Amino acid sequence: MYSPTIQKLIDLFSKFPTVGPRTAARFVFYLMQKSKEEIEELINSISNLKKNVKICPLCFNSFEGEGEFCQICSHPSRDKSLLCIVANEIDLQALEKTKKYQGFYFILGGTVSRLRKADIEKLRIKELQERIKNQPKIKEIILAFNSTPEGEATTLYLERLLRPLNKKITRLGRGLPVGGELEYADEETLASALEGRK
Amino acid sequence: MYSPTIQKLIDLFSKFPTVGPRTAARFVFYLMQKSKEEIEELINSISNLKKNVKICPLCFNSFEGEGEFCQICSHPSRDKSLLCIVANEIDLQALEKTKKYQGFYFILGGTVSRLRKADIEKLRIKELQERIKNQPKIKEIILAFNSTPEGEATTLYLERLLRPLNKKITRLGRGLPVGGELEYADEETLASALEGRK
Amino acid sequence: MYSPTIQKLIDLFSKFPTVGPRTAARFVFYLMQKSKEEIEELINSISNLKKNVKICPLCFNSFEGEGEFCQICSHPSRDKSLLCIVANEIDLQALEKTKKYQGFYFILGGTVSRLRKADIEKLRIKELQERIKNQPKIKEIILAFNSTPEGEATTLYLERLLRPLNKKITRLGRGLPVGGELEYADEETLASALEGRK
Amino acid sequence: MYSPTIQKLIDLFSKFPTVGPRTAARFVFYLMQKSKEEIEELINSISNLKKNVKICPLCFNSFEGEGEFCQICSHPSRDKSLLCIVANEIDLQALEKTKKYQGFYFILGGTVSRLRKADIEKLRIKELQERIKNQPKIKEIILAFNSTPEGEATTLYLERLLRPLNKKITRLGRGLPVGGELEYADEETLASALEGRK
Numbered sequence: 001m002y003s004p005t006i007q008k009l010i011d012l013f014s015k016f017p018t019v020g021p022r023t024a025a026r027f028v029f030y031l032m033q034k035s036k037e038e039i040e041e042l043i044n045s046i047s048n049l050k051k052n053v054k055i056c057p058l059c060f061n062s063f064e065g066e067g068e069f070c071q072i073c074s075h076p077s078r079d080k081s082l083l084c085i086v087a088n089e090i091d092l093q094a095l096e097k098t099k100k101y102q103g104f105y106f107i108l109g110g111t112v113s114r115l116r117k118a119d120i121e122k123l124r125i126k127e128l129q130e131r132i133k134n135q136p137k138i139k140e141i142i143l144a145f146n147s148t149p150e151g152e153a154t155t156l157y158l159e160r161l162l163r164p165l166n167k168k169i170t171r172l173g174r175g176l177p178v179g180g181e182l183e184y185a186d187e188e189t190l191a192s193a194l195e196g197r198k
Numbered sequence: 199m200y201s202p203t204i205q206k207l208i209d210l211f212s213k214f215p216t217v218g219p220r221t222a223a224r225f226v227f228y229l230m231q232k233s234k235e236e237i238e239e240l241i242n243s244i245s246n247l248k249k250n251v252k253i254c255p256l257c258f259n260s261f262e263g264e265g266e267f268c269q270i271c272s273h274p275s276r277d278k279s280l281l282c283i284v285a286n287e288i289d290l291q292a293l294e295k296t297k298k299y300q301g302f303y304f305i306l307g308g309t310v311s312r313l314r315k316a317d318i319e320k321l322r323i324k325e326l327q328e329r330i331k332n333q334p335k336i337k338e339i340i341l342a343f344n345s346t347p348e349g350e351a352t353t354l355y356l357e358r359l360l361r362p363l364n365k366k367i368t369r370l371g372r373g374l375p376v377g378g379e380l381e382y383a384d385e386e387t388l389a390s391a392l393e394g395r396k
Numbered sequence: 397m398y399s400p401t402i403q404k405l406i407d408l409f410s411k412f413p414t415v416g417p418r419t420a421a422r423f424v425f426y427l428m429q430k431s432k433e434e435i436e437e438l439i440n441s442i443s444n445l446k447k448n449v450k451i452c453p454l455c456f457n458s459f460e461g462e463g464e465f466c467q468i469c470s471h472p473s474r475d476k477s478l479l480c481i482v483a484n485e486i487d488l489q490a491l492e493k494t495k496k497y498q499g500f501y502f503i504l505g506g507t508v509s510r511l512r513k514a515d516i517e518k519l520r521i522k523e524l525q526e527r528i529k530n531q532p533k534i535k536e537i538i539l540a541f542n543s544t545p546e547g548e549a550t551t552l553y554l555e556r557l558l559r560p561l562n563k564k565i566t567r568l569g570r571g572l573p574v575g576g577e578l579e580y581a582d583e584e585t586l587a588s589a590l591e592g593r594k
Numbered sequence: 595m596y597s598p599t600i601q602k603l604i605d606l607f608s609k610f611p612t613v614g615p616r617t618a619a620r621f622v623f624y625l626m627q628k629s630k631e632e633i634e635e636l637i638n639s640i641s642n643l644k645k646n647v648k649i650c651p652l653c654f655n656s657f658e659g660e661g662e663f664c665q666i667c668s669h670p671s672r673d674k675s676l677l678c679i680v681a682n683e684i685d686l687q688a689l690e691k692t693k694k695y696q697g698f699y700f701i702l703g704g705t706v707s708r709l710r711k712a713d714i715e716k717l718r719i720k721e722l723q724e725r726i727k728n729q730p731k732i733k734e735i736i737l738a739f740n741s742t743p744e745g746e747a748t749t750l751y752l753e754r755l756l757r758p759l760n761k762k763i764t765r766l767g768r769g770l771p772v773g774g775e776l777e778y779a780d781e782e783t784l785a786s787a788l789e790g791r792k
Contacts, residue, residue: 001291003262005250009243017224022579026215029287031247032260039248043241045207049229050237052203062230064201089227091776093199098785142791146775173790175769177783181740182685183418189771191692196767196790197736220777289578296587340593344577371592373571375585379542380487381616387573389494394569394592395538397687399658401646405639413620422611425683427643428656435644439637441603445625446633448599458626460597485623489595 002028058131060107060124061089072096072105079103081139085128085158087111087146095144103142106131111150115157123154125161132165140168147174200226256329258305258322259287270294270303277301279337283326283356285309285344293342301340304329309348313355321352323359330363338366345372398424454527456503456520457485468492468501475499477535481524481554483507483542491540499538502527507546511553519550521557528561536564543570596622652725654701654718655683666690666699673697675733679722679752681705681740689738697736700725705744709751717748719755726759734762741768 002010006028013024031039053062056070063070072078082103086092092105106128112119132138143158145151155171162169174192176185185193200208204226211222229237251260254268261268270276280301284290290303304326310317330336341356343349353369360367372390374383383391398406402424409420427435449458452466459466468474478499482488488501502524508515528534539554541547551567558565570588572581581589596604600622607618625633647656650664657664666672676697680686686699700722706713726732737752739745749765756763768786770779779787 001294003251003260005243005246005262006260009247012240012243017228018221023216025288025291028247030215031244032251036248039244042210043244045203045210046229046237046241046244048203049207049226050234053201053230062201062204064203086776090223093223094776094779094784095788096199098781098788100785100788142788144776144788146777147770147772148775151775170791172784172787173767173769173792174771175767175786175790176741177768177771177774178741178780180771181742181745182680182688182738183740185688186772187692190688190766191694192769193766194689194692194694194736194738196769196792197764198767198790284578292578292581292586293590296583296590298587298590340590342578342590344579345572345574346577349577368593370586370589371569371571371594372573373569373588373592374543375570375573375576376543376582378573379544379547380482380490380540381542383490384574385494388490388568389496390571391568392491392494392496392538392540394571394594395566396569396592397690399647399656401639401642401658402656405643408636408639413624414617419612421684421687424643426611427640428647432644435640438606439640441599441606442625442633442637442640444599445603445622446630449597449626458597458600460599486619489619492595 059105060109060127061092061105077102080135080137082142083132083135083138083140084142084144086144087151087154091144091146103140104135108154111145111154112157113150113153115153120157129161132162132167138167140170141165143169143171145171147172257303258307258325259290259303275300278333278335280340281330281333281336281338282340282342284342285349285352289342289344301338302333306352309343309352310355311348311351313351318355330360330365336365338368339363341367341369343369345370455488455501456505456523457488457501473498476531476533478538479528479531479534479536480538480540482540483547483550487540487542499536500531504550507541507550508553509546509549511549516553528558528563534563536566537561539565539567541567543568653699654703654721655686655699671696674729674731676736677726677729677732677734678736678738680738681745681748685738685740697734698729702748705739705748706751707744707747709747714751723755726756726761732761734764735759737763737765739765741766 002025009028010021010024013019013027014021052064054064056063056073058069058073061070061072067074079102083106084095084101084103085106085108086095087108087110089107092107095101107124108128109124110122112123132141141162143155145155159169173196174189175196176189176193182190200223207226208219208222211217211225212219217225250262252262254261254271256267256271259268259270265272277300280299281304282293282299282301283304283306284293285306285308287305290305293299305322306326307322308320310321330339339360341353343353357367371394372387373394374380374387374391380388398421405424406417406420409415409423410417415423448460450460452459452469454465454469457466457468463470475498478497479502480491480497480499481502481504482491483504483506485503488503491497503520504524505520506518508519528537537558539551541551555565569592570585571592572578572585572589578586596619603622604615604618607613607621608615613621646658648658650657650667652663652667655664655666661668673696676695677700678689678695678697679700679702680689681702681704683701686701689695701718702722703718704716706717726735735756737749739749753763767790768783769790770776770783770787776784
């Protein structure tokens with residue numbers, strides 16, 4: 001019912017994460033009210049993504065500017081004994097925001113729900129093994145994945161894969177989150193909170 | 199913490215309706231995984247909006263293609279005695295989907311929460327008056343606004359404004375929506391449902 | 397893990413509508429903090445339900461006090477030409493709150509999801525037929541059921557059942573509820589709102 | 595609008611935790627459909643609460659049966675070196691369900707949102723001090739409160755109060771709960787998860 005150009009853009013926006021056709025239509029009508037300059041600003045920003053943003057060959061984080069490596073990997077004073085493996089860049093940013101971690105990262109590129117070969121091949125397993133081999137100062141590898149079935153399966157897979165390296169392998173602590181209530185916590189979370197008391 | 203190009207695009211997406219910075223970040227990382235061709239398709243679709251889409255001078259609906267007026271306004275067999283005033287194009291499309299309305303539309307360009315002059319001046323009041331004057335066959339004007347305080351205020355304002363024209367002025371019927379339950383309906387809705395029984 | 401008396405009461409409260417075991421436990425601990433007098437007040441109120449409350453033989457509404465019929469059925473000035481059939485007493489009270497209806501009621505005792513004999517036999521069908529036969533002044537029968545599949549099925553069933561009586565049979569009007577928005581309304585609700593415009 | 599006995603019971607149920615007048619009405623109509631025997635079962639269960647259930651003078655947990663103390667306090671093989679302070683019995687039961695804790699409990703009777711004298715006096719502070727004095731084998735006191743502002747304030751208050759006793763004082767570990775995602779975790783939870791990694 002929408003005209004072809006509008007419908008085409010609704011279809012493209014509908015593929016964005018969390019966006020359905022109704023929200024996509026609102027996006028399009030929002031854009032139709034914007035000035036020519038604002039539309040150009042958006043278009044330039046989108047096309048700059050491919051032009052300006054590089055992927056760090058060490059951790060697979062995105063970065064811009066001169067230099068071969070990202071700001072974290074090229075930082076002179078971060079702790080070379082720590083490597084934290086995360087699923088994606090958003091999780092990396094979440095950990096950076098805590099300002100409690102001074103080691104390095106490796107972005108695995110996803111998680112697996114089952115340990116099927118086809119799924120695992122989508123992850124950066126070879127690149128991870130290469131990375132660990134080339135950074136012999138690593139003492140501890142932190143598996144920082146969601147506490148979901150996918151995160152658990154990925155953690156389990158990496159624990160098995162990395163065990164022969166004889167590095168310390170850790171995972172994020174479980175417990176009550178900020179705002180969490182005992183009455184509504186599941187038994188596993190409460191058990192972890194009890195064990196991790198301090 | 200994100201690099202400038204990424205942050206810039208996060209900021210732009212954050213202004214989209216219903217989008218916060220977290221969702222905007224997910225949009226950006228979604229786009230970073232797309233191929234060059236897919237990015238170009240999106241950019242072209244956005245820039246085509248301004249190029250291809252025209253605004254109908256009669257109803258202010260968007261349309262494409264040859265011709266001066268939109269598909270609805272240039273349709274030979276729609277009912278010239280009916281004019282339905284809606285807030286925006288999304289509401290027009292919602293009414294069109296019912297396939298129960300064969301008259302014409304006028305997009306007011308918004309609603310007002312209070313009847314302040316500054317708010318009312320943002321609406322297409324003069325264009326509406328012009329439109330009604332130029333289409334003497336109109337017998338009924340339907341005020342099709344949300345049943346919210348803004349929609350009510352706008353309906354009230356238009357009722358007063360259009361009363362001197364001596365046309366029939368109606369508003370959408372109220373009642374139980376599909377799926378509605380008596381137990382949870384407010385008294386006004388139930389009273390309308392009782393009065394509108396048939 | 398709770399002691400038997402507590403667990404027994406949790407089990408009983410868990411059968412209350414909308415109550416799960418967690419909420420039931422909160423009810424029990426709430427009661428444990430109450431004084432002896434408060435507990436007795438609750439117990440008396442519950443046992444008074446069976447003692448004091450009578451069921452009106454005309455409409456099956458509950459009532460108290462002297463007299464054979466409920467306040468509505470024994471009211472001298474209500475409109476004897478209108479009979480409104482509702483599923484239960486809560487729906488009757490919702491309609492009474494609107495103060496827009498001055499006729500009589502009949503509580504059917506439920507709704508049916510399918511027109512199976514076993515389900516229909518749980519409803520007060522014979523009592524309804526008796527009631528209509530005994531009140532020849534009835535001109536209009538209002539089927540006031542939820543706009544849900546169960547409400548629709550029951551309405552349909554009653555329409556067929558009562559059609560031979562040659563009374564006017566109506567149902568509650570559909571349309572946008574108070575607060576409803578065109579953008580989020582389903583097509584059937586919008587179509588009803590268009591048809592029921594006034 | 596409801597008859598007095600019904601309204602009275604609606605009012606009493608409306609005071610139950612999480613229950614509003616609408617749900618309370620549903621409770622009453624639920625009870626009206628129950629048989630005399632079922633109503634008596636409910637009434638007996640409620641009145642048995644006061645008759646059968648005793649409060650343990652050591653931990654303030656509820657219990658039934660012979661004996662002076664509750665099942666946990668009178669258990670021969672629980673670990674006398676551990677005392678876990680909880681807000682209420684529901685939290686105690688939540689911890690028991692994990693089957694990971696073999697020490698003793700003390701139910702404080704609530705939490706405080708601010709450290710005002712009037713609020714603190716509602717808690718069993720004296721009883722707690724008495725309890726700790728009388729059980730010299732206690733080595734560790736676990737403050738097991740919700741990770742909410744109230745739980746934090748209470749934890750803080752007890753830490754200060756109990757510090758002079760020279761016992762080990764711990765609190766539940768914080769971290770990602772089961773099902774938790776890094777992207778949606780707040781910074782404090784993630785920081786705790788990083789620090790508590792293992």
